[in-house]
Amino acid sequence: MKVKKADDFTVPSVSETxxxxxxxxxxxxxxxxxxxxxxxxxxxxxxxxELKEKNKIIRDEEKKRREEERAATxxxxxxxxxxxxEKRKKVYAAVIKRLKHGDYAFSYRNYGVIPRVExxxxxxxxxxxxxxxxxxxxxxxVKKCDGKFRFKVQKKDLGKAIAFLDEMCYNYILGETYGxxxxxxxxxxxAGLVVGAATAAFAVYFSYSHIYAVHVSGNEKVSEDxxxxxxxxxxxxxxxxKRDIDTDKVVAIVNGLDGIAxxxxxxxxxxxxVNVLESGETSQKESYSAYESAYDAVVTRVVIRSGTSKVKxxxxxxxxxxxxxxxxxxxxxxxxxxxxxEGEIYGNVSIGYNVSxxxxxxxxxxxxxxxxxxxWTLFGKTFFKPRSPYASYESVCYTAxxxxxxxxxxxxxxxxxxxxxxxxxxxxxxxxxxxEAKREDFGFYDRDKLEMSYTAETSxxxxxxxxxxxxxxxxxxxxxxx
Numbered sequence: 001m002k003v004k005k006a007d008d009f010t011v012p013s014v015s016e017t018x019x020x021x022x023x024x025x026x027x028x029x030x031x032x033x034x035x036x037x038x039x040x041x042x043x044x045x046x047x048x049x050e051l052k053e054k055n056k057i058i059r060d061e062e063k064k065r066r067e068e069e070r071a072a073t074x075x076x077x078x079x080x081x082x083x084x085x086e087k088r089k090k091v092y093a094a095v096i097k098r099l100k101h102g103d104y105a106f107s108y109r110n111y112g113v114i115p116r117v118e119x120x121x122x123x124x125x126x127x128x129x130x131x132x133x134x135x136x137x138x139x140x141x142v143k144k145c146d147g148k149f150r151f152k153v154q155k156k157d158l159g160k161a162i163a164f165l166d167e168m169c170y171n172y173i174l175g176e177t178y179g180x181x182x183x184x185x186x187x188x189x190x191a192g193l194v195v196g197a198a199t200a201a202f203a204v205y206f207s208y209s210h211i212y213a214v215h216v217s218g219n220e221k222v223s224e225d226x227x228x229x230x231x232x233x234x235x236x237x238x239x240x241x242k243r244d245i246d247t248d249k250v251v252a253i254v255n256g257l258d259g260i261a262x263x264x265x266x267x268x269x270x271x272x273x274v275n276v277l278e279s280g281e282t283s284q285k286e287s288y289s290a291y292e293s294a295y296d297a298v299v300t301r302v303v304i305r306s307g308t309s310k311v312k313x314x315x316x317x318x319x320x321x322x323x324x325x326x327x328x329x330x331x332x333x334x335x336x337x338x339x340x341x342e343g344e345i346y347g348n349v350s351i352g353y354n355v356s357x358x359x360x361x362x363x364x365x366x367x368x369x370x371x372x373x374x375x376w377t378l379f380g381k382t383f384f385k386p387r388s389p390y391a392s393y394e395s396v397c398y399t400a401x402x403x404x405x406x407x408x409x410x411x412x413x414x415x416x417x418x419x420x421x422x423x424x425x426x427x428x429x430x431x432x433x434x435x436e437a438k439r440e441d442f443g444f445y446d447r448d449k450l451e452m453s454y455t456a457e458t459s460x461x462x463x464x465x466x467x468x469x470x471x472x473x474x475x476x477x478x479x480x481x482x
Contacts, residue, residue, distance in 0.1 A: 115155035116140070118175030121165060125149040131164050152178065210239055212379040212407040213271040221278055222259045230257055231274075242267065250274065270407035287340045288479030290325035293317045297347030297476045307341030317347065323477050345477035351442055353468040357430050359458065360422045364392060369417040377409040390417040427456035431466045444474045 121128055125144055132139055137160055139151040153161050165172045216224045234253050236245060247265050254263040254274060261279040265272065299315045307326040311317060326341035373386035394416045402408040431454040444450050451471035459465050
């Protein structure tokens with residue numbers, strides 16, 4: 001046996017012992033942390049399970065509540081539907097009661113084409129029917145009411161039935177006769193209803209396939225009669241077949257009229273709507289052989305469509321000077337003949353205007369009284385068109401269209417009574433109102449280039465003395481005949 005010597009053993013150092021202790025402490029700490037994590041995981045699992053169970057309970061309760069609400073809603077709808085059904089049954093029962101055969105009904109039941117006579121008897125129904133049956137008389141439609149009963153027998157057996165009733169000493173009353181004559185009479189009496197329904201259906205179809213109103217809008221200078229006359233000459237008029245109406249053709253016809261720049265049309269129901277856009281000038285104006293200046297001015301624009309201009313832009317003209325005429329010249333400059341002159345000439349004008357006006361302005365105000373009434377338009381004809389009951393009034397109207405099966409329009413008119421009222425106005429108000437009125441009278445159309453000023457003062461007599469000054473481009477040409 002080998003014996004180790006003392007020199008063979010080594011004593012561990014202090015550092016190695018500390019490392020071992022630290023390692024063990026670290027291992028113990030890891031185990032402790034693992035235990036803590038495991039415990040926390042178990043706790044989280046428990047909480048998760050509890051939460052899941054709680055959510056399940058909540059979902060079950062919510063589901064139960066929704067099912068109860070659904071059941072309550074179904075039951076409520078069932079009750080409502082049952083009530084509606086009960087009401088419908090009552091209505092149906094009342095209708096059927098009125099429609100079925102009876103004394104107070106208006107329907108029809110004839111019991112075939114074989115002639116039968118109704119008999120009303122007061123007595124024992126069994127004995128009477130048995131006696132008739134034994135004799136080979138067939139009774140049908142037996143009804144009993146208030147100690148009486150009714151039945152019907154063929155007309156050929158009526159004599160036998162009456163003999164048996166007389167023999168039995170029963171009181172009886174002969175009623176109506178049924179059969180082919182009654183059926184024929186019934187249907188003939190209702191032939192008018194059938195013919196009327198067919199006629200009404202045809203009238204509705206025929207009326208909806210034609211136009212019964214032509215509405216023209218947007219026109220101020222061109223008269224509505226001119227548009228309607230042009231359309232009438234082309235075969236487009238009230239009562240024309242809608243299939244013959246070509247909207248493009250209508251647009252072309254209306255655009256061909258003098259004074260119409262553009263138009264659009266639409267066919268709605270049984271009405272043709274034509275909306276026009278008028279041009280600046282129309283051929284309905286008076287023709288002139290020359291134009292003279294209405295003011296002292298400096299020419300700014302010359303627009304001549306026919307004739308010869310005597311001035312050019314920048315020329316200074318005086319009131320009454322000839323601006324253009326219709327004389328046609330030869331190549332040598334010799335006048336040949338005088339024709340129509342057409343155009344516009346503009347110039348810069350300065351105008352002063354003095355006037356005295358009253359400080360009192362007359363206006364018409366509503367009194368609060370209103371009168372409303374409606375008029376009906378059917379097939380282009382207006383019925384019950386109202387008139388204003390007031391001597392002085394303002395009116396407003398609006399139209400409701402019921403053009404579905406029939407060309408029906410209802411126009412409601414509102415008449416508002418007005419009275420004459422004198423209103424005091426200041427000098428500035430009177431001057432501004434007069435300036436606005438005179439601006440158009442003098443031919444100043446461009447507000448952006450217009451210089452306008454005024455002064456106003458009240459005189460000793462109470463009148464307002466106004467001095468207006470206008471400066472700007474205005475229409476200076478004025479037509480004359482030579």
